[in-house]
Amino acid sequence: MYGPRSSYEIPALNTYEKALAHYESIKPIRGKDWLRPIINTPNGRRRKHMQIIKQRDGSVACRLYDTNVLTYYPDGEIHFTNGGYATNSTHQFATAILGWALVHIHGHRDQTCIKCGKKSVLVEDHNPIKLRWNADVYRYDFIDPPKMYAYYLKRAPMGMRRKEIEPFTKYVLALAKLVDPQQYDQGRYQLTAGELYQMVRSNDEWHDAADFLLRRCCTMRGDWTNRFLSILPEDVKNMLDDMLKYIYAEDLFEQREVDKPSTNDNETYMTGAGTYL
Numbered sequence: 001m002y003g004p005r006s007s008y009e010i011p012a013l014n015t016y017e018k019a020l021a022h023y024e025s026i027k028p029i030r031g032k033d034w035l036r037p038i039i040n041t042p043n044g045r046r047r048k049h050m051q052i053i054k055q056r057d058g059s060v061a062c063r064l065y066d067t068n069v070l071t072y073y074p075d076g077e078i079h080f081t082n083g084g085y086a087t088n089s090t091h092q093f094a095t096a097i098l099g100w101a102l103v104h105i106h107g108h109r110d111q112t113c114i115k116c117g118k119k120s121v122l123v124e125d126h127n128p129i130k131l132r133w134n135a136d137v138y139r140y141d142f143i144d145p146p147k148m149y150a151y152y153l154k155r156a157p158m159g160m161r162r163k164e165i166e167p168f169t170k171y172v173l174a175l176a177k178l179v180d181p182q183q184y185d186q187g188r189y190q191l192t193a194g195e196l197y198q199m200v201r202s203n204d205e206w207h208d209a210a211d212f213l214l215r216r217c218c219t220m221r222g223d224w225t226n227r228f229l230s231i232l233p234e235d236v237k238n239m240l241d242d243m244l245k246y247i248y249a250e251d252l253f254e255q256r257e258v259d260k261p262s263t264n265d266n267e268t269y270m271t272g273a274g275t276y277l
Contacts, residue, residue, distance in 0.1 A: 009041060009044050010038060010096040010097055011038065011039075011040075011097070012096070012098070012099050013097050013098075014133045015072070015076070016060065016075075019060040019062070019072040020060050020072070022038075022052060023054050023060050026052065029045070029048065034053070035048060036051060036052050036053065037051060038050045038051055038052040049064065049065050050062075050063070050093065051063045058074050059072060062094075062097050066083070067083030067085065067090070068083075069081065069083070069090060070094055070097055077131070077143060078131040078132065079130055079131075080123065080128060080129045080131065081127070081129075082112045082123055084126060086107055086111050086112045086123070088107070090112070091106055091107065092105075098140065102116070102138075102139060103115065103140060109261075111123060114129055115260075116139060116140045116141070119145070120259070121142060121145045122146070122148060124146070127146075129142070129145065129146075130143035130144060130145075148257065148258050148259075148260070148261060148262070149256065149257055149258065150255075150258045150262035150264065150267070151254065151255055151256075151262070151267050151269070151270065152253065152254050152266065153245075153253060153266065154252055157248070157252050158244070161244045162240075165200055165244070168206055168209065169237065171206060172209070172210040172213055172214070172236055172240075173233050173237070175210050175214065176217070176231045176232075176233055176236055179231070181229035181230055181231050184211075184214045184215045184218040184231065185218055185229055188218075190276045190277065191212055192273060192275060192276050193242070193246035193247055193277055194247065194273030194274060196209060196213075196243050196277060197243055197247050197273070199212075200240075200243070214231055214236075216239060216277065217232065217235040217236050217239060218230075218231050219231075219235070242269075242277060243277060246271070246272060246273055249269045252269075253266055253269065253270070
Protein backbone atom coordinates (compact mmCIF):
# COMPACT_ATOMS: atom_id res chain seq x y z
CA MET A 1 0.00 0.00 0.00
CA TYR A 2 1.29 3.46 -0.89
CA GLY A 3 1.32 6.22 1.68
CA PRO A 4 3.32 9.18 3.01
CA ARG A 5 5.84 6.92 4.80
CA SER A 6 6.80 5.02 1.65
CA SER A 7 7.17 8.27 -0.29
CA TYR A 8 10.28 9.17 1.69
CA GLU A 9 12.13 6.27 0.01
CA ILE A 10 11.30 7.52 -3.48
CA PRO A 11 14.27 9.10 -5.29
CA ALA A 12 14.23 12.81 -6.08
CA LEU A 13 14.57 13.25 -9.85
CA ASN A 14 14.55 16.77 -11.28
CA THR A 15 16.14 16.16 -14.70
CA TYR A 16 16.09 13.65 -17.53
CA GLU A 17 19.71 12.74 -16.84
CA LYS A 18 18.94 11.83 -13.23
CA ALA A 19 15.85 9.85 -14.22
CA LEU A 20 17.82 7.90 -16.86
CA ALA A 21 20.67 7.20 -14.44
CA HIS A 22 18.22 5.96 -11.82
CA TYR A 23 16.51 3.71 -14.36
CA GLU A 24 19.83 2.18 -15.41
CA SER A 25 20.87 1.64 -11.78
CA ILE A 26 17.93 -0.61 -10.99
CA LYS A 27 18.08 -4.34 -11.65
CA PRO A 28 14.81 -5.68 -13.13
CA ILE A 29 12.67 -8.11 -11.17
CA ARG A 30 13.81 -11.67 -11.94
CA GLY A 31 11.76 -13.13 -14.75
CA LYS A 32 10.26 -9.74 -15.58
CA ASP A 33 12.87 -7.79 -17.49
CA TRP A 34 10.44 -4.97 -18.11
CA LEU A 35 9.65 -4.36 -14.41
CA ARG A 36 11.96 -2.04 -12.47
CA PRO A 37 10.58 -0.80 -9.12
CA ILE A 38 11.38 2.86 -8.65
CA ILE A 39 12.41 2.32 -5.00
CA ASN A 40 15.72 0.47 -5.09
CA THR A 41 15.67 -1.03 -1.60
CA PRO A 42 14.80 -4.59 -0.50
CA ASN A 43 11.45 -3.40 0.84
CA GLY A 44 10.86 -0.96 -2.01
CA ARG A 45 11.33 -3.62 -4.67
CA ARG A 46 8.23 -5.35 -3.32
CA ARG A 47 6.15 -2.30 -4.27
CA LYS A 48 5.76 -3.27 -7.89
CA HIS A 49 2.97 -0.76 -8.47
CA MET A 50 5.62 2.00 -8.42
CA GLN A 51 7.92 1.59 -11.40
CA ILE A 52 10.39 3.45 -13.57
CA ILE A 53 10.42 2.60 -17.28
CA LYS A 54 12.25 3.65 -20.42
CA GLN A 55 10.07 4.16 -23.47
CA ARG A 56 10.84 3.70 -27.17
CA ASP A 57 11.31 7.44 -27.74
CA GLY A 58 14.02 7.50 -25.08
CA SER A 59 11.89 9.16 -22.43
CA VAL A 60 11.86 7.86 -18.87
CA ALA A 61 8.54 7.54 -17.04
CA CYS A 62 7.75 7.17 -13.35
CA ARG A 63 4.66 5.00 -13.19
CA LEU A 64 2.12 4.55 -10.41
CA TYR A 65 -0.10 1.54 -11.13
CA ASP A 66 -1.00 1.99 -14.84
CA THR A 67 -0.33 5.74 -15.10
CA ASN A 68 2.90 7.37 -16.24
CA VAL A 69 2.58 10.18 -13.72
CA LEU A 70 5.90 11.86 -14.60
CA THR A 71 7.66 11.51 -17.94
CA TYR A 72 11.17 12.91 -18.50
CA TYR A 73 12.23 13.79 -22.06
CA PRO A 74 15.77 14.24 -23.44
CA ASP A 75 15.02 17.89 -24.27
CA GLY A 76 14.49 18.63 -20.57
CA GLU A 77 10.70 18.69 -20.50
CA ILE A 78 8.92 16.91 -17.65
CA HIS A 79 5.27 16.03 -18.20
CA PHE A 80 2.85 15.42 -15.33
CA THR A 81 -0.49 13.71 -15.75
CA ASN A 82 -2.82 12.21 -13.16
CA GLY A 83 -4.33 9.77 -15.65
CA GLY A 84 -7.79 10.78 -14.51
CA TYR A 85 -7.02 10.02 -10.86
CA ALA A 86 -6.70 13.22 -8.81
CA THR A 87 -5.87 11.21 -5.69
CA ASN A 88 -3.60 11.76 -2.70
CA SER A 89 -1.49 8.79 -3.79
CA THR A 90 -0.86 10.32 -7.21
CA HIS A 91 -0.07 13.72 -5.71
CA GLN A 92 2.31 12.35 -3.06
CA PHE A 93 4.08 10.12 -5.57
CA ALA A 94 4.79 13.00 -7.95
CA THR A 95 5.70 15.46 -5.20
CA ALA A 96 8.21 13.02 -3.69
CA ILE A 97 9.94 12.53 -7.05
CA LEU A 98 10.04 16.23 -7.97
CA GLY A 99 11.00 17.30 -4.44
CA TRP A 100 8.85 18.18 -1.45
CA ALA A 101 10.49 21.61 -1.03
CA LEU A 102 10.20 22.52 -4.72
CA VAL A 103 6.63 21.75 -5.72
CA HIS A 104 3.28 21.31 -4.00
CA ILE A 105 0.86 18.96 -5.75
CA HIS A 106 -2.54 18.60 -4.12
CA GLY A 107 -6.23 18.19 -4.76
CA HIS A 108 -8.48 21.14 -5.53
CA ARG A 109 -12.19 20.41 -6.02
CA ASP A 110 -11.66 16.96 -7.55
CA GLN A 111 -8.80 18.24 -9.72
CA THR A 112 -5.02 18.28 -9.36
CA CYS A 113 -3.30 21.56 -8.57
CA ILE A 114 0.45 22.04 -9.08
CA LYS A 115 2.23 24.94 -7.38
CA CYS A 116 5.75 25.98 -8.29
CA GLY A 117 6.94 29.12 -6.55
CA LYS A 118 4.11 31.65 -6.60
CA LYS A 119 2.27 30.21 -9.61
CA SER A 120 -0.33 27.44 -9.50
CA VAL A 121 -2.14 25.64 -12.31
CA LEU A 122 -4.96 23.14 -12.46
CA VAL A 123 -4.48 19.87 -14.28
CA GLU A 124 -7.19 18.70 -16.64
CA ASP A 125 -7.50 14.91 -16.65
CA HIS A 126 -5.20 13.30 -19.24
CA ASN A 127 -3.80 16.67 -20.38
CA PRO A 128 -0.16 16.95 -19.26
CA ILE A 129 1.32 19.89 -17.39
CA LYS A 130 4.82 20.60 -18.71
CA LEU A 131 7.69 21.57 -16.41
CA ARG A 132 11.40 22.23 -16.83
CA TRP A 133 14.08 22.28 -14.16
CA ASN A 134 15.76 25.70 -13.93
CA ALA A 135 19.14 25.12 -12.27
CA ASP A 136 20.03 28.83 -12.26
CA VAL A 137 17.29 29.69 -9.78
CA TYR A 138 16.83 26.15 -8.38
CA ARG A 139 13.18 25.71 -9.23
CA TYR A 140 10.75 24.26 -11.77
CA ASP A 141 9.27 26.52 -14.43
CA PHE A 142 5.98 25.86 -16.19
CA ILE A 143 6.09 25.46 -19.98
CA ASP A 144 3.04 27.03 -21.68
CA PRO A 145 0.80 26.59 -18.62
CA PRO A 146 -2.95 26.54 -19.24
CA LYS A 147 -4.71 29.79 -18.50
CA MET A 148 -7.02 29.85 -15.51
CA TYR A 149 -10.04 32.04 -15.02
CA ALA A 150 -12.33 33.01 -12.17
CA TYR A 151 -15.73 34.66 -12.16
CA TYR A 152 -16.43 37.71 -9.99
CA LEU A 153 -19.84 39.15 -9.19
CA LYS A 154 -20.67 42.64 -10.41
CA ARG A 155 -22.35 44.32 -7.45
CA ALA A 156 -24.27 47.05 -9.27
CA PRO A 157 -26.03 44.75 -11.79
CA MET A 158 -26.77 42.27 -8.98
CA GLY A 159 -28.33 45.04 -6.92
CA MET A 160 -30.52 46.00 -9.87
CA ARG A 161 -31.76 42.41 -10.29
CA ARG A 162 -32.54 42.15 -6.58
CA LYS A 163 -34.53 45.36 -6.85
CA GLU A 164 -36.66 43.90 -9.62
CA ILE A 165 -37.90 41.06 -7.39
CA GLU A 166 -37.95 43.05 -4.15
CA PRO A 167 -41.77 42.94 -3.74
CA PHE A 168 -41.72 39.14 -3.87
CA THR A 169 -38.70 38.97 -1.57
CA LYS A 170 -40.52 41.00 1.07
CA TYR A 171 -43.61 38.82 0.64
CA VAL A 172 -41.81 35.50 1.17
CA LEU A 173 -39.68 36.84 4.03
CA ALA A 174 -42.83 37.98 5.83
CA LEU A 175 -44.28 34.50 5.39
CA ALA A 176 -41.10 32.92 6.74
CA LYS A 177 -41.60 34.78 10.02
CA LEU A 178 -45.25 33.79 10.34
CA VAL A 179 -45.51 30.18 9.23
CA ASP A 180 -45.05 27.07 11.34
CA PRO A 181 -41.91 25.30 10.00
CA GLN A 182 -43.50 21.94 10.86
CA GLN A 183 -45.88 22.47 7.93
CA TYR A 184 -42.95 22.72 5.49
CA ASP A 185 -40.83 19.81 6.68
CA GLN A 186 -42.31 17.39 4.14
CA GLY A 187 -42.99 17.38 0.42
CA ARG A 188 -39.79 19.04 -0.76
CA TYR A 189 -39.41 19.17 -4.53
CA GLN A 190 -37.10 20.66 -7.12
CA LEU A 191 -37.47 23.49 -9.60
CA THR A 192 -34.98 24.86 -12.07
CA ALA A 193 -33.81 28.43 -11.66
CA GLY A 194 -35.80 29.34 -14.76
CA GLU A 195 -39.02 27.76 -13.49
CA LEU A 196 -38.78 29.52 -10.14
CA TYR A 197 -37.98 32.83 -11.82
CA GLN A 198 -41.09 32.63 -14.00
CA MET A 199 -43.21 32.01 -10.90
CA VAL A 200 -41.61 34.92 -9.05
CA ARG A 201 -42.25 37.23 -12.00
CA SER A 202 -45.93 36.23 -12.13
CA ASN A 203 -48.01 37.69 -9.29
CA ASP A 204 -50.50 34.87 -9.70
CA GLU A 205 -47.85 32.28 -8.81
CA TRP A 206 -46.28 33.94 -5.79
CA HIS A 207 -47.94 31.46 -3.46
CA ASP A 208 -46.40 28.48 -5.29
CA ALA A 209 -42.98 30.14 -5.47
CA ALA A 210 -43.09 30.92 -1.75
CA ASP A 211 -44.17 27.35 -0.97
CA PHE A 212 -41.14 26.02 -2.84
CA LEU A 213 -38.71 28.36 -1.08
CA LEU A 214 -40.09 27.72 2.40
CA ARG A 215 -39.89 23.95 1.92
CA ARG A 216 -36.36 24.11 0.51
CA CYS A 217 -35.17 26.36 3.35
CA CYS A 218 -36.87 24.49 6.19
CA THR A 219 -33.96 22.95 8.10
CA MET A 220 -33.37 21.11 11.35
CA ARG A 221 -31.03 23.14 13.57
CA GLY A 222 -29.58 23.10 17.06
CA ASP A 223 -27.54 20.42 18.80
CA TRP A 224 -28.45 16.88 19.84
CA THR A 225 -30.04 18.05 23.06
CA ASN A 226 -32.15 20.78 21.47
CA ARG A 227 -33.08 20.25 17.82
CA PHE A 228 -35.76 22.27 16.09
CA LEU A 229 -37.03 23.18 12.63
CA SER A 230 -36.63 26.72 11.39
CA ILE A 231 -36.73 28.80 8.21
CA LEU A 232 -34.05 31.47 8.22
CA PRO A 233 -34.55 34.64 6.17
CA GLU A 234 -30.90 34.49 5.06
CA ASP A 235 -31.44 31.06 3.51
CA VAL A 236 -34.42 32.36 1.55
CA LYS A 237 -32.48 35.41 0.30
CA ASN A 238 -29.51 33.26 -0.65
CA MET A 239 -31.69 30.95 -2.72
CA LEU A 240 -33.25 33.90 -4.51
CA ASP A 241 -29.76 35.22 -5.17
CA ASP A 242 -28.80 31.83 -6.61
CA MET A 243 -31.84 31.97 -8.88
CA LEU A 244 -30.83 35.39 -10.23
CA LYS A 245 -27.21 34.36 -10.69
CA TYR A 246 -28.18 31.33 -12.77
CA ILE A 247 -30.63 33.36 -14.86
CA TYR A 248 -28.38 36.35 -15.52
CA ALA A 249 -24.93 34.74 -15.19
CA GLU A 250 -23.58 36.29 -18.40
CA ASP A 251 -24.46 39.80 -17.21
CA LEU A 252 -23.72 39.42 -13.50
CA PHE A 253 -20.25 37.89 -13.61
CA GLU A 254 -16.95 39.16 -14.93
CA GLN A 255 -14.38 36.63 -16.08
CA ARG A 256 -10.78 37.38 -15.09
CA GLU A 257 -7.53 35.55 -15.71
CA VAL A 258 -5.92 34.48 -12.41
CA ASP A 259 -2.56 33.07 -11.27
CA LYS A 260 -4.02 30.48 -8.94
CA PRO A 261 -7.18 28.33 -8.80
CA SER A 262 -10.29 30.20 -7.80
CA THR A 263 -11.66 29.64 -4.32
CA ASN A 264 -15.18 30.85 -5.11
CA ASP A 265 -18.00 28.79 -6.60
CA ASN A 266 -19.18 31.37 -9.12
CA GLU A 267 -18.29 29.21 -12.10
CA THR A 268 -21.18 26.90 -11.19
CA TYR A 269 -23.67 29.65 -12.08
CA MET A 270 -22.56 29.53 -15.72
CA THR A 271 -24.61 26.35 -16.14
CA GLY A 272 -27.62 28.59 -16.67
CA ALA A 273 -31.35 28.75 -16.06
CA GLY A 274 -31.87 25.02 -16.47
CA THR A 275 -29.96 24.23 -13.27
CA TYR A 276 -32.01 22.77 -10.44
CA LEU A 277 -32.08 24.66 -7.15
